[in-house]
Amino acid sequence: MGLIERILSLFFDDGRNVIRDTAEVFRENSEGAALREAHLRHSTLRQFAAEFATPRPGPFDRVMNGLNRLPRPLLAFGTIGLFVVAMVDPIWFASRMQGIAVVPEPLWWLMGAIVSFYFGARHQAHSQQFQRSIAQSLAHVPTVIGNTRRLDAMRAGPAPGAPDGPVVDTAPNPALAEWQNTRP
Incomplete structure (x- = not known):
């Protein structure tokens, strides 16, 4: 038992796991990453809550807005x-x-710079949102292609061996029969 205990204590001594510590050099600890992400989200939400926790004190802020x-x-x-x-x-x-x-040309350049900086941030935010929506749409392409192929196959005609008319389930429905019997 002493030899096995010494070998195991080499790897798992003092609450440390040498195998896990070595693996974390090559791959991020997913539990630690999830904790860091949760902490970041919690901090962000706490900051937003603090911003809106107190009402704005006076008319100056309303005028500035x-x-x-x-x-x-x-x-x-x-x-x-x-x-x-x-x-x-x-x-x-x-x-x-x-x-x-x-109006002199340098003043036009200054006006253009002011307007560009003022509207540039808004344009950048809208552009990023547009790119995200395109990426989400592209993620749905395989599903849309599959659905289109199935619809085209339905349009071409019934599958071999399919019944000619609509499929109707003629089996009795006990719940429906019970409900019909309880109605006056």
Whole structure:
């Protein structure tokens, strides 16, 4: 017994497992990874909960949120308004466009950079969501192809040995009979 005990204590001594420790050099411990993932999710949810736990204290935050939501609609409606004004009063519109024509090019570059940075983050988020939806759609392709092939086979005609008409189950249904007997 002493020899076997010494060999086993070599591998499993002090609560350590040499085989497991060696294997973890080549492959991640899935239980540890799951614990780290659970901790990350818990921390994220706790952070979100802390953000929304207390109501915003005053009208300043509401005003700032409102101002942050204004640029996109103002740009969209302003552009539409320019088209309307160009049709209603072309002379007034042309005089305003002459003023815009004298804006120096560096100022246009600055305006383009500001607008690009403002809308760039939103575009990036939408682009990533679009790519995720494409990947989810592509994951369904094999199922769709299989379903299409089965439908095409049904359209071509009944399978050999299939009955001519619809299949109807004529076996008695005890639950249905009992229900019909209990109705007045």
